[in-house]
Amino acid sequence: DAKTTQPNSMESNEEEPVHLPCNHSTISGTDYIHWYRQLPSQGPEYVIHGLTSNVNNRMASLAIAEDRKSSTLILHRATLRDAAVYYCILMDSSYKLIFGSGTRLLVRP
Amino acid sequence: DTEVTQTPKHLVMGMTNKKSLKCEQHMGHRAMYWYKQKAKKPPELMFVYSYEKLSINESVPSRFSPECPNSSLLNLHLHALQPEDSALYLCASSHVGLAEETQYFGPGTRLLVL
Numbered sequence: 001d002a003k004t005t006q007p008n009s010m011e012s013n014e015e016e017p018v019h020l021p022c023n024h025s026t027i028s029g030t031d032y033i034h035w036y037r038q039l040p041s042q043g044p045e046y047v048i049h050g051l052t053s054n055v056n057n058r059m060a061s062l063a064i065a066e067d068r069k070s071s072t073l074i075l076h077r078a079t080l081r082d083a084a085v086y087y088c089i090l091m092d093s094s095y096k097l098i099f100g101s102g103t104r105l106l107v108r109p
Numbered sequence: 110d111t112e113v114t115q116t117p118k119h120l121v122m123g124m125t126n127k128k129s130l131k132c133e134q135h136m137g138h139r140a141m142y143w144y145k146q147k148a149k150k151p152p153e154l155m156f157v158y159s160y161e162k163l164s165i166n167e168s169v170p171s172r173f174s175p176e177c178p179n180s181s182l183l184n185l186h187l188h189a190l191q192p193e194d195s196a197l198y199l200c201a202s203s204h205v206g207l208a209e210e211t212q213y214f215g216p217g218t219r220l221l222v223l
Contacts, residue, residue, distance in 0.1 A: 043214030095206040099151035
C-alpha cells in the first residue's frame with residue numbers, strides 16, 4: 001500500500017488561504033490522490049481527488065506536482081468550519097482507502 | 110441523497126454479549142466498507158464488500174462478522190468482544206469500488222466494550 005507523509009498540524013487565520021502539503025514519493029502511475037477531512041465527532045468527508053492534473057471544486061483546489069511525488073490541498077479562504085483533520089490518501093485498484101496520520105488544521109478567528 | 114446512515118449511534122456491550130451494527134445507503138452503490146477508528150487515530154479498513162460479496166478482509170478477528178444481505182444494507186455482527194475493541198465503527202459506500210470514486214461515510218457507531 002502506497003504511503004503518504006503529512007505534517008502533524010498546521011494553523012491558519014480565518015479568511016486566509018491554507019496550503020496543506022502531502023508527500024507521496026512511492027506513488028505509482030495509476031494511483032489516484034484523494035483528500036478527505038474529518039470534523040470532530042463526524043465520519044470522514046470527501047474533499048477532492050485527482051490523478052495528474054490540478055483540480056478545482058467548490059470546496060478546494062488540488063495542486064499535483066509534475067512528477068506526482070507530492071500534492072497540495074488549497075483552501076482558498078479558511079473558515080472556522082474548516083478546522084478538521086485532513087487526510088491525503090493514495091487510492092489504487094484494490095478498493096482500499098489507507099488513511100495516514102493526517103494533518104490537524106487549526107483555524108484562528 | 111448522498112447519505113449513509115448507521116445505527117445505533119452509541120452502543121455499550123459486555124464481553125459476553127452479541128450485538129449488531131447496521132449501515133444503510135440508498136445511492137445504488139455496490140461497494141460497501143467497514144472501518145474501525147480508535148481515539149485520535151486514523152480510520153483503519155476492516156472489510157470491503159463488492160456486489161454483496163466479501164472481497165477484502167484485513168485480517169480482522171472472527172469475533173467481528175460482516176454480512177451484506179442486499180445491495181443497500183451492511184451489518185457487522187459482534188460477539189465476545191474485548192475492551193480493546195472499543196472504538197468508532199464507520200461504514201462507507203462507493204459506486205463500484207474504483208480508485209477514482211468517492212467514498213461516502215456514515216457518522217459511525219461509537220462502541221464501548223465493558
